[in-house]
Amino acid sequence: xxxxxxxxxxxxxxxxxxxxxxxxxxxxxxxxxxxxxxxxxxxxxxxxxxxxxxxxxxxxxxxxxxxxxxxxxxxxxxxxxxxxxxxxxxxxxxxxxxxxxxxxxxxxxxxxxxxxxxxxxxxxxxxxxxxxxxxxxxxxxxxxxxxxxxxxxxxxxxxxxxxxxxxxxxxxxxxxxxxxxxxxxxxxxxxxxxxxxxxxxxxxxxxxxxxxxxxxxxxxxxxxxxxxxxxxxxxxxxxxxxxxxxxxxxxxxxxxxxxxxxxxxxxxxxxxxxxxxxxxxxxxxxxxxxxxxxxxxxxxxxxxxxxxxxxxxxxxxxxxxxxxxxxxxxxxxxxxxxxxxxxxxxxxxxxxxxxxxxxxxxxxxxxxxxxxxxxxxxxxxxxxxxxxxxxxxxxxxxxxxxx
Amino acid sequence: xxxxxxxxxxxxxxxxxxxxxxxxxxxxxxxxxxxxxxxxxxxxxxxxxxxxxxxxxxxxxxxxxxxxxxxxxxxxxxxxxxxxxxxxxxxxxxxxxxxxxxxxxxxxxxxxxxxxxxxxxxxxxxxxxxxxxxxxxxxxxxxxxxxxxxxxxxxxxxxxxxxxxxxxxxxxxxxxxxxxxxxxxxxxxxxxxxxxxxxxxxxxxxxxxxxxxxxxxxxxxxxxxxxxxxxxxxxxxxxxxxxxxxxxxxxxxxxxxxxxxxxxx
Ligand SMILES: Nc1ncnc2c1ncn2[C@@H]1O[C@H](COP(=O)(O)OP(=O)(O)OP(=O)(O)O)[C@@H](O)[C@H]1O
Ligand SMILES: [Mg+2]
Numbered sequence: 001x002x003x004x005x006x007x008x009x010x011x012x013x014x015x016x017x018x019x020x021x022x023x024x025x026x027x028x029x030x031x032x033x034x035x036x037x038x039x040x041x042x043x044x045x046x047x048x049x050x051x052x053x054x055x056x057x058x059x060x061x062x063x064x065x066x067x068x069x070x071x072x073x074x075x076x077x078x079x080x081x082x083x084x085x086x087x088x089x090x091x092x093x094x095x096x097x098x099x100x101x102x103x104x105x106x107x108x109x110x111x112x113x114x115x116x117x118x119x120x121x122x123x124x125x126x127x128x129x130x131x132x133x134x135x136x137x138x139x140x141x142x143x144x145x146x147x148x149x150x151x152x153x154x155x156x157x158x159x160x161x162x163x164x165x166x167x168x169x170x171x172x173x174x175x176x177x178x179x180x181x182x183x184x185x186x187x188x189x190x191x192x193x194x195x196x197x198x199x200x201x202x203x204x205x206x207x208x209x210x211x212x213x214x215x216x217x218x219x220x221x222x223x224x225x226x227x228x229x230x231x232x233x234x235x236x237x238x239x240x241x242x243x244x245x246x247x248x249x250x251x252x253x254x255x256x257x258x259x260x261x262x263x264x265x266x267x268x269x270x271x272x273x274x275x276x277x278x279x280x281x282x283x284x285x286x287x288x289x290x291x292x293x294x295x296x297x298x299x300x301x302x303x304x305x306x307x308x309x310x311x312x313x314x315x316x317x318x319x320x321x322x323x324x325x326x327x328x329x330x331x332x333x334x335x336x337x338x339x340x341x342x343x344x345x346x347x348x349x350x351x352x353x354x355x356x357x358x359x360x361x362x363x364x365x366x367x368x369x370x371x372x373x374x375x376x377x378x379x380x381x382x383x384x385x386x387x388x389x390x391x392x393x394x395x396x397x398x399x400x401x402x403x
Numbered sequence: 404x405x406x407x408x409x410x411x412x413x414x415x416x417x418x419x420x421x422x423x424x425x426x427x428x429x430x431x432x433x434x435x436x437x438x439x440x441x442x443x444x445x446x447x448x449x450x451x452x453x454x455x456x457x458x459x460x461x462x463x464x465x466x467x468x469x470x471x472x473x474x475x476x477x478x479x480x481x482x483x484x485x486x487x488x489x490x491x492x493x494x495x496x497x498x499x500x501x502x503x504x505x506x507x508x509x510x511x512x513x514x515x516x517x518x519x520x521x522x523x524x525x526x527x528x529x530x531x532x533x534x535x536x537x538x539x540x541x542x543x544x545x546x547x548x549x550x551x552x553x554x555x556x557x558x559x560x561x562x563x564x565x566x567x568x569x570x571x572x573x574x575x576x577x578x579x580x581x582x583x584x585x586x587x588x589x590x591x592x593x594x595x596x597x598x599x600x601x602x603x604x605x606x607x608x609x610x611x612x613x614x615x616x617x618x619x620x621x622x623x624x625x626x627x628x629x630x631x632x633x634x635x636x637x638x639x640x641x642x643x644x645x646x647x648x649x650x651x652x653x654x655x656x657x658x659x660x661x662x663x664x665x666x667x668x
Contacts, residue, residue: 350469351506352506352508354466354467354468354469354490354506355502355505355506355508356508356516356519356520357467357489357490357491357494358466358467358468358490358491358493358494358499358500359491359494359516359520359523359524359576359580360491360494360495360520360523360524360527360580361491361519361520361523362491362523362527363489363491365519365523366491369511369515369516369519370508370510370511372510373508373509373510373511374510376510377510
């Protein structure tokens with residue numbers, strides 16, 4: 001879309017443009033001033049009109065020392081703390097892990113405003129090289145402390161051929177209107193097996209953008225889980241590329257949406273080579289006037305014969321005011337493939353409720369049992385027991401808030 | 404509801420369940436058209452009747468399922484108005500329905516469900532929760548009695564259970580929850596001959612002076628194992644005949660043709 005006349009920038013857009021200028025990203029600033037934030041007319045942002053939704057942008061973060069206990073504790077994990085975008089001393093890395101920093105954003109450039117902002121604003125990213133299999137869970141613990149701040153951060157996770165590892169990234173903030181922009185790039189070498197989890201636990205005034213990019217080489221196995229349980233406005237973008245035959249990816253995601261919150265997961269998986277498989281399972285649960293969005297796109301390239309991809313999206317609405325939107329999209333250029341998608345959306349099943357209550361389980365408890373059952377499928381997918389329990393804890397915490 | 408001394412006195416004489424002139428409408432259709440039924444303490448009643456005559460409707464109304472509009476009549480459980488109670492309150496008070504079609508609930512393990520149900524009822528009665536070993540022992544004993552495979556307890560509730568396994572699971576729940584009023588809606592259908600005996604034995608073990616049973620069935624065969632005190636014939640939303648166990652044999656021989664005219668009237 002060509003923009004002929006300069007558009008009128010909102011206050012949030014003015015702040016972002018000024019921030020780009022302040023870090024010396026002149027070209028990006030010019031471009032941003034021309035296009036502004038994406039509106040509903042941009043297809044990928046149709047349900048998440050950032051021009052409308054993003055009313056304020058806090059100043060770029062100042063470095064502060066990250067102290068205190070993790071918001072999210074995983075027993076036995078190797079923890080790397082990133083405070084207001086700055087990596088802290090990480091302690092001794094377990095065997096097989098090399099931890100360091102890399103300059104600038106780790107994302108591949110693409111025509112996307114969130115990615116462009118990340119690319120221009122990230123100064124340094126966490127760099128993790130996994131040379132061999134790593135037993136302990138690696139936890140990148142990101143927190144934003146102090147007054148409202150705009151923090152752009154990133155990670156680059158490179159997994160050597162045949163290596164196995166579990167990496168979780170959590171985002172948490174102090175109680176203020178922070179804005180986070182996380183960009184993570186994960187490259188799986190041949191035959192690597194990786195579980196990569198991103199959990200947003202930002203304060204409910206905050207805005208959080210997360211972009212996850214995966215490059216999946218031959219015979220590798222990826223499990224990606226995104227859980228958005230925080231922030232007022234959150235959008236996670238997942239870009240995955242199968243580049244080697246025989247690889248498999250499980251993409252799971254969960255939006256926990258409350259009051260007037262807005263959560264968006266936008267998935268874009270490309271099967272670019274033959275003989276790769278994937279499953280996509282995304283769940284959303286809304287109460288209050290929460291709005292959840294899932295956009296899932298699977299592209300199968302012309303040569304990518306024998307692709308097998310199954311996408312499922314499920315929504316559970318606990319209130320009249322909750323809204324859940326789903327947009328699946330299959331773009332298939334090969335002819336010998338098995339691809340499908342399904343979607344369900346509704347409130348708690350009345351016959352299930354009656355059955356539980358007819359055994360003496362009170363209404364509220366029956367609801368909790370059924371909600372947990374709805375969410376369990378995703379939490380259950382995690383093999384590491386301590387990690388699985390920690391994730392269950394997030395779900396339980398969210399359920400308890402509403403009670 | 405607390406068991407005062409006054410109530411305790413009544414308990415001996417108050418029927419377990421009294422259904423008086425019950426009329427029920429479902430989606431603008433009159434299904435139950437004046438059911439009268441009195442079940443005393445310790446009695447075993449059987450209801451037989453044609454498909455669609457309203458037997459399951461009656462059992463759902465007793466358990467408290469929504470969408471049933473009671474247009475006339477009343478139901479008293481131990482003298483209390485049952486229709487004012489929520490399904491969970493009815494269960495805690497001692498009403499149990501073994502479903503004709505047990506519900507599959509994905510994502511909820513049978514074990515988790517059993518524990519939640521038992522503890523919820525204990526809590527409602529002011530009793531302490533069961534410890535895990537206590538719970539496990541109760542489950543093990545009941546499963547043994549009903550020859551219910553233990554490893555099925557780890558699976559999601561009723562999901563992928565065979566028809567017979569589902570029925571067995573219902574009776575397992577009944578044994579664990581020890582209700583005062585057991586309503587068994589076609590528990591025998593779907594059970595093989597051996598399973599029928601096992602389940603019947605389980606049901607017979609639960610018989611006692613303080614427990615009342617209402618067994619809905621199409622087949623006399625079940626009543627050879629679970630011998631009823633009283634048999635009712637249900638037709639077009641009403642009890643049209645009541646007799647002793649010989650009535651079941653009579654029905655088996657003659658069918659429901661004799662009650663047709665009653666329907667038309
Ligand atoms: N939700 C409903 N909407 C409309 N009609 C209903 C509904 N539930 C029950 N009915 C009707 O009520 C009548 C009685 O049904 P019910 O299930 O009680 O019969 P039943 O005696 O248990 O039969 P069966 O022996 O086949 O189990 C049937 O005609 C049935 O179609
Ligand atoms: Mg029936």
